[in-house]
Amino acid sequence: MDPTEYLTMKDREMEQKLRSEAKALLEQGKVDCIIGFEDGSLKFTTTPLITGDKDDISRLVINPFIVNNLSVYLTESKGRVGIVTKGCDSRSIVSLIQDNKVAREDIVIIGVPCPGIIDLRKVEQLVGKDRDEIEGITREGDRVIITVDGNKKEFPTREVLFDNCLGCELPTPQECDILLGEPVLPASEEDKVASQEKINSLKDIAPEQRWEFWRNEFDRCLRCYACRSVCPACFCQRCFAEETEPQWLLPIPRGQDNLMFQVIRNIHVAGRCTDCGECERSCPVNIPLRSLAREMYEIVEELFHYKAGMDKEAPPLLAAYEAIDPEDFIR
Amino acid sequence: MEQVTLSANMNKEDSTWEPKLLGFLCRWCSYAGADLAGTSRKKYPANIRVIRVPCSGRVDPLFILKALRLGFDGVLVSGCHPGDCHYQSGNYFARRRMAITKKFLEYMGINPKRVQVSWVSASEGAKFAEIVTEITQELKEIGPNRVFNDERQGNGTEATE
Numbered sequence: 001m002d003p004t005e006y007l008t009m010k011d012r013e014m015e016q017k018l019r020s021e022a023k024a025l026l027e028q029g030k031v032d033c034i035i036g037f038e039d040g041s042l043k044f045t046t047t048p049l050i051t052g053d054k055d056d057i058s059r060l061v062i063n064p065f066i067v068n069n070l071s072v073y074l075t076e077s078k079g080r081v082g083i084v085t086k087g088c089d090s091r092s093i094v095s096l097i098q099d100n101k102v103a104r105e106d107i108v109i110i111g112v113p114c115p116g117i118i119d120l121r122k123v124e125q126l127v128g129k130d131r132d133e134i135e136g137i138t139r140e141g142d143r144v145i146i147t148v149d150g151n152k153k154e155f156p157t158r159e160v161l162f163d164n165c166l167g168c169e170l171p172t173p174q175e176c177d178i179l180l181g182e183p184v185l186p187a188s189e190e191d192k193v194a195s196q197e198k199i200n201s202l203k204d205i206a207p208e209q210r211w212e213f214w215r216n217e218f219d220r221c222l223r224c225y226a227c228r229s230v231c232p233a234c235f236c237q238r239c240f241a242e243e244t245e246p247q248w249l250l251p252i253p254r255g256q257d258n259l260m261f262q263v264i265r266n267i268h269v270a271g272r273c274t275d276c277g278e279c280e281r282s283c284p285v286n287i288p289l290r291s292l293a294r295e296m297y298e299i300v301e302e303l304f305h306y307k308a309g310m311d312k313e314a315p316p317l318l319a320a321y322e323a324i325d326p327e328d329f330i331r
Numbered sequence: 332m333e334q335v336t337l338s339a340n341m342n343k344e345d346s347t348w349e350p351k352l353l354g355f356l357c358r359w360c361s362y363a364g365a366d367l368a369g370t371s372r373k374k375y376p377a378n379i380r381v382i383r384v385p386c387s388g389r390v391d392p393l394f395i396l397k398a399l400r401l402g403f404d405g406v407l408v409s410g411c412h413p414g415d416c417h418y419q420s421g422n423y424f425a426r427r428r429m430a431i432t433k434k435f436l437e438y439m440g441i442n443p444k445r446v447q448v449s450w451v452s453a454s455e456g457a458k459f460a461e462i463v464t465e466i467t468q469e470l471k472e473i474g475p476n477r478v479f480n481d482e483r484q485g486n487g488t489e490a491t492e
Contacts, residue, residue: 211440211478240393248393249400256479260396263439267392270431292439299434304427321423323413329433330426331449331462 011139014112014180015062018084021110021178025082026054031108032079037066043131044120048073060084062180064118064139067162069276071232074102081107086114087184088164090173091274091309092232097175098309098316099272101235111176113184116157116165118144123160127153158191164277164290167195175312199291214259220285221258223251227279227289228265233272233308240264262289266296271317273297274309350404350470352379352463355390359417360452361409367456375460376467379407386410388421392432395446404476405445405466409459412450422450441478444469 018036025031038049038059046066049059050073062084070083071092085093090109096102123137124130127148136147144157158166172183187195205213225241228234240248241261248264249257266273275297280290300306303326306317314320356362362383368375380403384390387410395406408429410422429448437443447466451459 207437207440209440210438214439248397256400259439260400260479263435264393264396267428267432267435270435295438296431296435299431299438303430303434318424318427321420321427323423325423325426326430327413327426329430329443329448331447331465 010181011062011064015060017180018062018110018112019057019060021180022060022082023054023057025108026052026057030080031082033077034060034082034084035070035073035077036060036084036110037062037068037070040065044118044123044134044137050077062112064116064137065120066112067117067281069230069232069278071096072230072278074107074232075235079106082110083107084112085109085173085176086112086117087168087170087173088114088274088276089232090175091170092276093309094175094312095233095272095274095309095316096235097312098314099235104312108178109173109176111173111179113172113179113181114165114168115139115171115184116161116168118157118160119162119165122162126155126160158194162277162281163195163198164275165195167192169307170310174310196294198288199294202288202291215255217287218258218262219255221253221255221262221287222285223253223258223261224284226282226284227262230278230282231265231269231273232276232278233269233274234265236268262292266292269293270296271300271304271306272308348475350378350467350475351402352405352407352466352470353398353403354379354381354407354409354463355384355387355394356381356451357387357410357417357422358383358385360411360415361387361449361459363453364409364451364455364459367453368460369456371456373456373460375463378467378470379463386416386418386421387425388416388418390425390428392428395432399441399445399476400479402476402479405447405470407447407449407462407466409449409451409462412452415452442473444473445476445478 022034026034033050033052035050037046039061040047044065046061048068048070069089069092071089074081074096090111093109097104118137120131123146127146129148134146134148138145139157142157143154144160146153166187168187171186228239249260273293273296275294277290279293280288283289300317304317356365365381387408390408398406410425413422416422433443433446436446449462
């Protein structure tokens, strides 16, 4: 299959623009490297491309599968960096700027107005075939055309987007230097509700059974720390999970310690988590981690009317306070 | 810390079961408040174990989780009233941190009564005694902390419980 077959005109235009902009940035010495996406080794995937070589620029792609939140690489990169950024990623970047982890002047944000990323698992479920049997996935506005055995099937795009893309609040990067296309509108209220379906079904579990539910989920956890590695908000130099004096938790994957790890991780990223969903996507044992992240996101919004990564001038949530912060829980 | 005697395997119905409450008290206010409760002969249950901290802002949510993990039935974080912090703002930071911690643990399914926060000044010995009495009573009602118990794990070779 021609790898560009699933590109719409709009994606292709953006891709061309990205390549010329990225090339110019490198040639003019405005950046030392570019962080973007290239085609992955498997069909319908992309993989991060970090390069300072302008010959590699032609490998950069924009398509409906650019799922990774690349801002995670910013804290480790040196020099000036150009980064391909979707709306959600731009919030992570703003959050990193708030935390003084990256300097705004050191990064050139190449914004991609993002109509949502396609969840291949949902496509596979929808057509009942797996990746190798699907010949093509093309997005045409709010329809997606899936080719199987030479037959074209049409579905509404909203059925195949990742849940958090479906309810996206900021599809077009707010903070950016170069915007590659026309801004995309945020999700409709209806889609926002639909995007919460899976999470709300967990909320319906009675409080007494919830702990048991999570204990069961986290019995599967391997403590591979993929959730931590992909999370742009998880930037501690040394994680509490690996401390030995004192040892907060055992390094072996035991249910209780796994759960404690994740609870603390969520508390640590409170006010930084932008609900990008990377933790859940990276989880090899499919623990619904985004439900936890989302809950924390909502708690933060409800208590402090704060949304992560919206305002680069705002102080980080837990490094600030208001005299009127809620304290009805305090005796 | 691992040597703490744990109550997790005991039954609520077991008449000898007493809840264990871990208190993180600010050395400028609540700790002095607890002292005052003692010197003024206020009676309160001996279920509380106290760790003195320099400020309520020192209390990391990790401490709370670790205490629950070790089998404490409840945790109390107590600091200065808003505006009275010895370090100007430590208690305000603690307030935000505790607010999200408490809500999040509640969502996860941990009884919110197990995590308590209070403002007790150095002159409020009576209030300290009252709070400890109330919390102990509440913990008795909800029973032993089993959130992290190992029973269902089946491989509890290194289990301390």
